[in-house]
Amino acid sequence: MNTNLADALKTQANTHQYFTTGFTERTGLAWHQPTPAGASVGRALSVVLPAHNTAYALPTVLDALGAQQHAADVEVILVDDASTDATFDIARRHPAVTTAVRLSQRRGSAAARNAGARLAQAPTILFVDADMALPAHVLADVAARAEADTVLTGFRHNVPYQASPGGGPLLPEGPPLLGADHRVTWRPPVGKILPYSGITLTDELDGRPLDATNDFQTLGYGRAYYDWDLPRMVVTALLAVPREQLVDVGGFDEEFGLLGWGMEDTHLGAALIAAGCLVVPLRQAVGFHLDPPDAAAQWQAKLASWPATLARYRHLLSLPAPVGHGRDFTTAADKHLTDAEVITR
16 A cells, blocks of 8 residues: 555655755856856746636736746746636737637636646646746746756745736836745744644744755655645745656646635645655745735635645545556546637647
């Protein structure tokens, strides 16, 4: 009988210094240094964006993708999860998008990501939220560093919605800030149970998860930094994964999308870690995460569904670590695509 997922995580180290040091010795580039376009020559990348009612931000996001400076072979696949706004129309017309997909009915972001991954041709898939505007070096950062056993995670700088004079969201001046991400700067509540770990902090904490864990290395073997463990560091707002490994573990568990918000990326992270992948941060890869106009209401709805998705995640931890699920992944993704509208340039 296969080891359950929770126990499998306890056997996996995340000591990636040999990998990052080897990259620097081979290329002359520091691991966290923005990457010149030429360093990504000969590499291939499939960018997959799941989208639902993101027309308010999508032109800005796609313009940023179109402005990326790289020498890699890149395709951009946007999967519209049955939006009721202009999301699909924007996607199918924008020159940065090579494949635009519209699902016939809403199935959740996990299903949308799986459908995009099914169409992806490159060995590395970069998942980007459809409300994440990236600096021009990020695709080169990822393409130059991606390998078959690494999960590369970037970071996000949330930006409250404010309309610009041109009608799109107003972006802050200057680059996105690494410290704006909770995995970097974290100030948890005092005296309240933290739902993920169940711990309660009695004193204020100036938490520094990224620094305190040596770029997540000390989170190997199932260890934690207060409320953070290694799977929680895997966030699909900006995340590169090896396509072959993604398919083998079955992709994203689509039950999460039916239950609500959260934990689908955490579970994927757990599955990939159990399969032997390293989780390596890219400190220079930070995007502006553009809040919607009704961000407060959406956030409350997301939090309301989190207990259900957390319960699903805990259940999956008790099951065997997923392996050899490629056929199931293909069958499910093909079913989504059967009646989808697909436009390819």
